[in-house]
Amino acid sequence: MLREPLESGQIVISRAARQSTYPAQFQLLAAMNPCPCGFSGDRDNNCRCSREQIVRYRQRISGPLLDRIDMQVEVPRLALGKLKIPEEYSSNSSLSRKTVSHARELQIQRQGCVNAQLDNQQLKSVCELLPSDQDFLIQTCEQLHLSARAYTRILRLARSIADMAAQTDIQKEHLAEAIGYRRVFNTHT
Numbered sequence: 001m002l003r004e005p006l007e008s009g010q011i012v013i014s015r016a017a018r019q020s021t022y023p024a025q026f027q028l029l030a031a032m033n034p035c036p037c038g039f040s041g042d043r044d045n046n047c048r049c050s051r052e053q054i055v056r057y058r059q060r061i062s063g064p065l066l067d068r069i070d071m072q073v074e075v076p077r078l079a080l081g082k083l084k085i086p087e088e089y090s091s092n093s094s095l096s097r098k099t100v101s102h103a104r105e106l107q108i109q110r111q112g113c114v115n116a117q118l119d120n121q122q123l124k125s126v127c128e129l130l131p132s133d134q135d136f137l138i139q140t141c142e143q144l145h146l147s148a149r150a151y152t153r154i155l156r157l158a159r160s161i162a163d164m165a166a167q168t169d170i171q172k173e174h175l176a177e178a179i180g181y182r183r184v185f186n187t188h189t
Contacts, residue, residue, distance in 0.1 A: 010022060036057050068149070071181040100164070110126065120152070127156070128170075129155075129170060132172075144182075155178075158170045158174040158178040
């Protein structure tokens with residue numbers, strides 16, 4: 001299977017008559033303001049941007065790159081008074097770490113790698129859906145004009161969500177949550 005450079009886990013550098021291949025597995029995390037002024041959707045501050053400015057600002061990210069971002073999460077501005085770190089955050093963080101570690105262990109036991117590294121054949125066997133759930137996913141992808149790449153990325157993410165919930169099978173609720181993570185960028189333009 002030929003994989004694209006961002007997804008292959010390696011980078012090839014070619015210079016003159018030489019070529020070198022290096023490992024390059026990474027997880028891309030990115031952040032951006034919701035608009036040029038930074039206040040679109042903010043409850044406490046008025047956005048000064050026009051709809052056209054917001055659309056133009058968001059179009060600076062190419063469609064193919066955006067298609068490779070599995071999760072888009074809107075994070076509201078944090079009130080300065082909440083910058084103090086209460087103990088409840090550290091205990092929640094510890095619980096989250098345990099849940100994620102357990103899900104990763106399940107994935108490695110089940111298929112020998114984490115869900116992000118599944119090839120297409122493994123994806124079919126590990127992410128089997130009920131026919132009604134597959135129809136739901138296909139119809140939703142068509143309605144949202146999502147690509148085939150987005151379809152497979154939603155499957156991987158839904159598999160991870162099911163693993164986090166310690167569920168053997170992917171259920172419709174896992175698919176819906178995974179789809180929801182792809183919609184943030186599109187809902188405000």
